[in-house]
Amino acid sequence: MLGNETWITEILLQGFEELTDLQMLLFLAFLVIYIVAITGNSLIFVLVIFDRQLHTPMYFFLGNIAFLEVFYTSNIFPRMLWALLTGNKVISFSKCLTQWYICADLAVTECCLLCVMSYDRYLAVCKPLHYTTMMKTQTCAQLAATSWVSGFSISLLLLILMLQLNFCGPNKIDHYFCDYAPILKLSCSDTRVIKQLSDVVAAVFIVSPFLLTLTSYVYIIVAILKIPSITGRKKAFSTCSSHLIVVSLFYGSIIIVYMLPQNEGKQEITKFSSLLYIVLPPLLNPFIYSLRNKEVKEGLRTIFAMIVRYKLIP
Template identity: 55%
Template sequence: MEVETRSPNQLKDNRTVITEFILLGFGNRPELQILLFLVFLVIYIVTMSGNILIIAVIVADQHLHTPMYFFLWNLSCLETCYTSTILPRLLVSLLTGDRTISVSGCFAQFYCFGYLATTECYLLAAMSYDRYLAICNPLRYAALMNGRLCLQLAAGSWISGFLICVIMMCFMSQLTFCGPSEIDHFFCDFSPMRKLSCSGTSMITLVSLILASLVSPCPFLLTVTSYICIIAAILRIPSTTGRQNAFSTCSSHLIVVAVFYGTLMTVYLLPKTNTLKALNKVFSVFYTVLTPMLNPLIYSLRNKEVKEALCKAVKAKHPLSLAS
C-alpha cells in the first residue's frame, strides 16, 4: 500500500508555506538607494551617539541623579534599542539590495519594535506625570516623586510593554503565511503581516484592537491631561520670568510627545486610502527613525543642566587643551 507523504512546508490544501518575506521598503526608487543609505546612516550614527552620550552624562554627573533625568536615562536606553531594531536591517537592504527577511526574523523585529514602542508610550506618560508634580506641586514634589515611585513608574512601563507584546505574539505565532510574500513597508509591522496571512485573522484583529486601546489612547490621555494641568498652572504664575522658566522645563518633553504621537496616530488611526497608504512610510519614518534622533538633540541643546554636565565632563577629560 502506497503511503502519501507531504512536505512539512505544505498545508493540507497544498498551498506552500513561505519561509521568507520581502520588505519592499523604498525599493520603488532605485536611483535614490545610495542617497537614502547615506541619510539613514547619518541618522543612525547621530541617534546612537546622542543617546549614548546622554546616558553617560547622566550616569557620571551626580547633580543629574533626579527623577526627571532618571526617566530621561530610561528613554535614551529605550531609543538606543528602538532605532537598532529597524535601521541596521534597512541600511543593509539599501546597500546590498537584499530585501529578504525570514519569517522568524520578521516576527522578532515586530516583537522588539512593538515592545519598545509600547514601553515608550507609557514612559512618556510617566515623564509627563513627573513634570506635572514638579510644576503643579513643587513644595511636595520631592516627597511625592521619591526613588521608589520613580522605579515603580519606570519598571511598570517596561513590564507593561513586555506583557502586552507577549500576548500579541502568542496570537501572531498562530498565523500561517503562504503567499504573497511582499511587505510594502521598510520594517515588519502588524497590519502588513496580517494581510499576508492565509489563516483566519478575525480573532487576532479583535485582540489587536483591545491591546491597541491600552497601548496608545490610555497613556496619551494621561499625558494630555498632565499637560493641560501644567499649562493651566503656568498661566496662573504672576511673573513673566516664572512662566518662561516653567515652560522651559517641560517644552522639550512636549515637543517629543507631539512628534511621536502625532505621526503614530496618523499611521494607525487614519483610514487606509491609496493616498495615505503612500504617505504611511513617510509618517512611519518620523516615529521610528526621527524621534529617537530628536530626543537627545532636544534634551541636550535645550537643557542648561545637561549642557553644563557635558562641559564639566569635557573639561575633566581635556583640562590642558581647554585652559590654553
C-alpha cells in the same frame, strides 16, 4: 515551523524599490541619521548615569527613553542599511516577527514612559511641596519597571497569537521593516480576533497614555498661567517644555501614521510617513533635551572637557 502550519519561511521587504536610482543616497542619509541618533541617545544615557546633577526623577526617565531609543533604532536601521547597500531584501520569517515584536515592545514602553514623565512634570509644577515625597527613588524605579514590563508582556501576548496563525503568502511586504499590519496581511487565517485585541491594546497603551499626558499638561498650563510674575511663568514652563516638545513629536507622528484613515491606495504614503515615527523621535530627542536644558548642556561640557584633557595627557 511556527504555529500549526507556516508556509512562509522568508519574507521580501521591498523597501524603497520605487527609488531605485537613489539607493546609495538613501543609504548614506540613513547611515548619518543612525549614527547621530545612537551617539546622541548614548550620550544622554551616560550623562544621566554619571552626572550627579542629573540624578533627578525627570532625568531618570529621560535616561530610560534614551536607552530605549538606542535599541529601537538598532532594531530597524542596520537591516534597512544592509538592504540598501547590498540589495539583499530577504529576511527570515522568524527574524521578521522578532523585529516586529521588539518594535511593539519598545513603542508601548515609550508611551508609558512619556506618560510617567508627564505625571512627574505635573507634580513638579502643580504640587511642588509634595514632589520630593511623592517621587522618591523607589517610586521612580517602580514606574519605570512597570512601563518596561507592560511593553514586554502585552507585545508577547500579541506575538503568541500571531504564532497561531497560518501564513501562506504572498511573501512580499511593501515596507522597509516588519510592521504589524503588513505581516497580518500575509496570513491566510482568520485574523479578526487578533485585530480586535490589537485595537484594545492601542486604546489602553497608546490612546490612554496620550489622554493622561494631555490632561497632565492641561493642569500644568493652567497652573503656569496663574503664576503672577512673567519670570515665574517662564521658569515653570522651562521645567517641562522639552518634554512637551518630545511628546508632541512622538504622538504627532504616530497619529499621522497609524490613526488617520488609510486604504490600499495609500500604502506608499503610509510607508514614507512612517519615517516620521521611526526617524524623528530618536534623532531629535537628544537635541531637544541638550539644547533646552541647562543641566544637560553643563554635563556635556564636562564630558567633552574630560575627553580633551584625557587626549592631552600622555
